[in-house]
Amino acid sequence: MTESSESLEALLARIRACRVCADRLDPRPVVRGAARAKVRIIGQAPGTRVHASGMPFTDPSGDRLRDWLGVDEETFYDESRIAITPMGFCFPGLDAKGGDRPPDRRCAPLWQGELDARLDAVDLTLLVGRHAQQFHLGKRARPTLTETVRNWAEYAPDFVPLPHPSWRNNTWLKKHPWFEAEVLFMLRRRMKKLLQT
Helix, strand or coil, X not given: CCHHHHHHHHHHHHHHHCCCCCCCCCCCCCCECCCCCXXXXXXXXXXXXXXXXCCCCCCHHHHHHHHHHCCCHHHHCCCCCEEECCCCCCCCXXXXXXXXXXXXXXXXXXXXXXXXXXXXXXXXXXXXXXXXXXXXXXXXXXXXXHHHHHCHHHCCCCEEEECCCCHHHHHXXXXXXXXXXXXXXXXXXXXXXXXXX
């Protein structure tokens, strides 16, 4: 075991033990990764199903995201290939309309920088949703998610911004056929190249 994987393992253990949000949430941090992972997925926060299962993207959004990436479940959950480090590690609860609340604001500043430092084998980071894009791209993010995703090439090769794969975005996907034709076409090719063993 290398020093860097030990350091990452120690960090992941600290994240899984984190209770910073216990004053407002039921903490059950969900995070995955290994030091040699080539791809990193940074989404929003676990939903109700993920909170129950303890595994990221074990829901219809995960099915769609795997389709977008052109990977099967075995590959997706292979921590030596793909790290999954959301903006919030714990389920943030539901809003008045039944959707998930935004990730707890305390989580990302506490952990994302440490993860950046230890996941140094990552060649591609997928920024899934506006929260991840604003945090990791900062002033480089465009005013809207659509503009940021549309201008994905500005952030390549390190980042690819994506909309959330939720069913709530079905209308967005229909209104923007360029996303599948251009972004997903490029992304699937890149994923295939990066994940070859």
